[in-house]
Amino acid sequence: MNFTLFDTAIGACGIVWSARGLRGVQLPEANEVATRVRVTKRFPAAVEAPPPDSIQSVIDGIVALLAGEPRDLRDVVIDDDGTPDFNKRVYAIARAIPPGQTLTYGEIAERLGDKLLARAVGTALGENPCPIVMPCHRVLAASGRTGGFSAPGGVDTKLKLLTIEGAQPGGPTLFDRLPLAKRA
Numbered sequence: 001m002n003f004t005l006f007d008t009a010i011g012a013c014g015i016v017w018s019a020r021g022l023r024g025v026q027l028p029e030a031n032e033v034a035t036r037v038r039v040t041k042r043f044p045a046a047v048e049a050p051p052p053d054s055i056q057s058v059i060d061g062i063v064a065l066l067a068g069e070p071r072d073l074r075d076v077v078i079d080d081d082g083t084p085d086f087n088k089r090v091y092a093i094a095r096a097i098p099p100g101q102t103l104t105y106g107e108i109a110e111r112l113g114d115k116l117l118a119r120a121v122g123t124a125l126g127e128n129p130c131p132i133v134m135p136c137h138r139v140l141a142a143s144g145r146t147g148g149f150s151a152p153g154g155v156d157t158k159l160k161l162l163t164i165e166g167a168q169p170g171g172p173t174l175f176d177r178l179p180l181a182k183r184a
Contacts, residue, residue: 002049003039005032006059008066010160013132014039015062016046017055021077024129025062027151042129062132068164070099073133083129090124097138100166104140105147118142126150137161 011028065071109117125136141147149158
């Protein structure tokens with residue numbers, strides 16, 4: 001595994017990759033040194049290196065998204081080796097949420113077939129190794145409340161990301177925008 005740090009509109013982020021794809025994204029800590037320390041704690045086997053073209057493309061997409069450009073990162077290849085199957089299913093749904101849109105934990109649970117899975121959805125998103133690429137910040141609590149966010153800065157960071165993308169916490173979610181016949 002390798003990693004590199006890169007500058008964004010919200011601070012220095014980190015990205016970790018393997019030969020199979022993206023392994024992790026680190027949102028900014030207090031400064032670049034703290035971000036590097038966090039990356040090396042999360043991925044102790046990762047070695048700092050220049051990114052290959054495929055990872056530079058991901059970095060460019062993240063930088064653009066965090067600068068307010070509506071970028072779709074769904075095509076980024078994730079190395080999800082070791083990720084529980086339930087989490088993979090949750091992340092697939094979260095990755096389908098376009099920039100500027102949101103779903104609730106309950107709406108994701110319903111898409112998984114059981115609205116009682118909302119808490120488990122929240123737990124899976126809290127374990128998300130690749131925020132921004134797997135946009136857990138686009139998932140809100142019931143009635144559009146922000147809910148939690150396990151990345152540095154917590155809910156403040158989540159609100160910052162949603163604001164950059166033009167999403168309005170407390171407003172209608174992607175599910176609310178669907179015609180009634182398609183909400184099943």
